[in-house]
Amino acid sequence: MYNKIYKMGITKTDIFNEQQNKLALQLKALAHPARIAILQYIIKQNACICNDLVNELGLAQATISQHLKELKNIGIIKGNIEGTSICYCINEIVWEQIKKDLSLFFDVNVKANNCC
Amino acid sequence: MYNKIYKMGITKTDIFNEQQNKLALQLKALAHPARIAILQYIIKQNACICNDLVNELGLAQATISQHLKELKNIGIIKGNIEGTSICYCINEIVWEQIKKDLSLFFDVNVKANNCC
DNA sequence: ACAATCAATCGTAATAATGCGATATAACAA
DNA sequence: TTGTTATATCGCATTATTACGATTGATTGT
Numbered sequence: 452m453y454n455k456i457y458k459m460g461i462t463k464t465d466i467f468n469e470q471q472n473k474l475a476l477q478l479k480a481l482a483h484p485a486r487i488a489i490l491q492y493i494i495k496q497n498a499c500i501c502n503d504l505v506n507e508l509g510l511a512q513a514t515i516s517q518h519l520k521e522l523k524n525i526g527i528i529k530g531n532i533e534g535t536s537i538c539y540c541i542n543e544i545v546w547e548q549i550k551k552d553l554s555l556f557f558d559v560n561v562k563a564n565n566c567c
Numbered sequence: 568m569y570n571k572i573y574k575m576g577i578t579k580t581d582i583f584n585e586q587q588n589k590l591a592l593q594l595k596a597l598a599h600p601a602r603i604a605i606l607q608y609i610i611k612q613n614a615c616i617c618n619d620l621v622n623e624l625g626l627a628q629a630t631i632s633q634h635l636k637e638l639k640n641i642g643i644i645k646g647n648i649e650g651t652s653i654c655y656c657i658n659e660i661v662w663e664q665i666k667k668d669l670s671l672f673f674d675v676n677v678k679a680n681n682c683c
Numbered sequence: 684a685c686a687a688t689c690a691a692t693c694g695t696a697a698t699a700a701t702g703c704g705a706t707a708t709a710a711c712a713a
Numbered sequence: 714t715t716g717t718t719a720t721a722t723c724g725c726a727t728t729a730t731t732a733c734g735a736t737t738g739a740t741t742g743t
Contacts (some may be wrong), residue, residue: 460701460728466625467600471607478598483731484583484591487672491587494675498682501690509582511733516691518731531683535689535740538682550673556603557666559610566614566654567647576698576731599701617720627703632721634701651710651719685743692737699730705723712717 474556477549480525485510486518490541493528498540500533525549590672593665596641601626602634606657609644614656616649641665 457463464472481487485508492507493499504515519539522528526545530537573579580588597603601624608623609615620631635655638644642661646653 457702458728459703459726462600462701462729463626464600467604471600471603474603475598475600478594482591482594482598484578484580484587485731487587487590488583491672494677497678498680502688510579512690513692513734514732520691529680529683530690532740533682535687537690540680540683541677542683543677543680546673546677553669553673556607557662557669561610561657561659561662562613564614564645564656564659566649567645567656567658573732574698575696575733578699578731601701618718628720629704629722630702636721637700648710651717653720686741687743688741689739690737691739693735695733695735697731699728701728702726704725707722708720710718713715 470552470555474552477525477552480521480527483518483521485514486522489515489518489522490527493539493541498538500536500538502536586668586671590668593641593668596637596643599634601630602638605631605634605638606643609655609657614654616652616654618652 467475481490488508489504492504496503501512501515501519504510504519505512508515510518519528519530523530526542527549528539529542530539532538583591597606604624605620608620612619617628617631617635620626620635621628624631626634635644635646639646642658643665644655645658646655648654
């Protein structure tokens with residue numbers, strides 16, 4: 452039935468350019484309400500530990516830890532060991548870089564559409 | 568084993584606020600290299616039809632159609648029937664609104680971190 | 684040394700997303 | 714009418730994501 456060879460369920464990153472793939476990965480890491488809430492909380496408190504987020508958001512510790520990992524993967528947050536806990540804060544350099552990457556995409560001149 | 572009632576594999580949108588859920592949905596719709604490429608192509612050409620994208624990107628027609636649907640869902644593009652084909656273009660109003668929503672999230676004062 | 688605390692990871696269950704072939708539908712052309 | 718073209722949708726296979734309990738490992742306090 453399927454005579455062409457391709458991997459099902461997998462994004463074909465090879466047909467897109469570096470910028471498109473990178474931006475998509477950054478957006479995907481941000482595209483969850485819990486991760487947006489985590490970032491907002493860290494910004495509000497300046498820094499926080501995993502357990503603070505568990506209490507604040509009402510998700511299980513394993514779930515928060517998983518979301519933190521995805522945010523760490525794109526570098527937007529970084530953690531520092533402080534005794535038994537780990538203090539998380541925003542990585543300003545990466546935060547600004549992502550802002551720049553988004554601007555590069557969004558700050559284009561979207562012409563007055565001619566067909567709608 | 569699991570004595571608490573919750574639906575597995577589903578995002579708990581009820582514990583987040585309107586802004587967090589909306590922003591996450593917008594970001595999710597943009598968080599795929601194909602959809603970024605589609606938007607960039609539409610902007611470059613001002614407008615295009617589904618088949619143009621099939622030729623340009625090298626994805627199957629069904630796949631392109633599916634990605635277009637997701638972009639239509641957040642309103643960032645709109646289609647206009649032109650004969651047998653449908654002309655797609657950017658919805659400038661929504662484009663600017665999403666830019667604003669992103670600015671609201673990103674343009675905060677990220678303090679110098681005090682723990683990393 | 685021993686218990687307590689915190690966070691990462693493993694394992695698991697369920698839903699979501701990705702991609703394409705096949706088919707359906709709608710509009711135009713001959 | 715018949716055929717062509719363009720797009721949407723259905724069905725399917727596969728991978729990805731979400732969420733949590735249980736466990737592990739590391740550090741602190743007694």
